[in-house]
Amino acid sequence: MVSTDDLLKRFTDGDRTALSKIITLVENHESSFPDVLDRLYPRTGKAYRIGVTGPPGAGKSTLVSGLVQRVRADDKLVGVIAVDPSSPFTGGALLGDRIRMQDIGIDPGVFVRSMATRGSLGGLAEAAGDVADVMDAFGQDIVITETVGVGQCELDIAEACYTTVVVIVPESGDAIQAMKAGLMEIADVIAINKADREGADRIARQTQAMLELRGERNGWSPPVICTIASQGDGISDLFDQIEKHRVFQTESGLLKKHRRGNVEATVKAIVESEIHRKVWGERSLSKLHSLVDEVMGGKRTPRQASAEILSMIDGR
């Protein structure tokens, strides 16, 4: 077993194998992970974080690959976190985003990591944020996180990024679907991908109209860009808009506010998970089970049972 010190030294020397091992350690919450994150934290804060989200198969990975190549043209270092769902039944996951990222596969300035959601209750956003921190600390200038725009957790991840790109496609009703799923709410830039297909212009207009209804927020109205990711079309337009949003946020002070919000959310999440861990120790769990028996036996109500447990915790 390599020591944490040794691993961190290799990490700071730019060893990608060490980066990868540290991501694993953080993702698995191995015993040394709080210490590792604390020691890396002073190195974070430099990477600009971009979230890419949208319905399954919209072309997110293809688009990310294009964006990465665009960023690399400026000689910046990039980290990619590609999140895919775990099966709630088996806990397994098929992580297939790399298939569309072949072109960036062996570029030494790019590091791609696939992550499964692992059904972690709300912990996913923290885990993805931790991995982004690790890449940031490693020296990546930009970290792009891809998530499927379904559940709340996935949206939280995208929203924790400084610029959120929402990708939709010209399938009938997709703009409305995206609106319903809460995607439009979090969009800073919207890409209508697969613009080679019928109806791209129409959906672009629809989306634009919906956004106008929503109105400007914090002085920014999300631009709508048509892209054909599989051909590299529109990528540089998309990148320019992301860049514009970055500059806007930096100059308006919103970036700082966003970061502050993220720190607050992180601190709260850690406190909550620690409370959870502390509350449900052996003693309170056995108390819980006996109280449940009593509720089932008609001796107490669930509310009375919880009061009992709470008083037990307060009392210690």
Add this chain to the structure above:
Amino acid sequence: MERKIRVLVAKPGLDGHDRGAKVVASALRDAGMEVVYTGLHQTPEMVVEAAIQEDVDVVGLSILSGAHAVLFPKIVDLLKERGAGDKLVIAGGIIPEDDVEELKKVGIANVFGPGTTTTEITEYVKKEIASRSK
């Protein structure tokens, strides 16, 4: 928390069929593993880079084109060079009996021929990884 087994399923070489690789990838997922699938036409460098970035425990190589004799040892060597020689490397596909022994000598832990069931593969991986983490 129970540590998830992570597997890279890669398809080096030039042949364009990945049905077998996909079947194995799905079976490993159904057995509770996290499977990174990289798609077709992977060079040894791409396979090794992906294995490192994804920090997988297992690298599963699938091939039909007969280029295994060159590509597989190259992958094993590159993994060692990058300090990732501890990964379990297994192979599947149409590989002649004579070559199997050769591949095992260079560090491919096991070779699964066309008759293998997916259960044999998933059970093997689970058993190997369990014995390693002891």
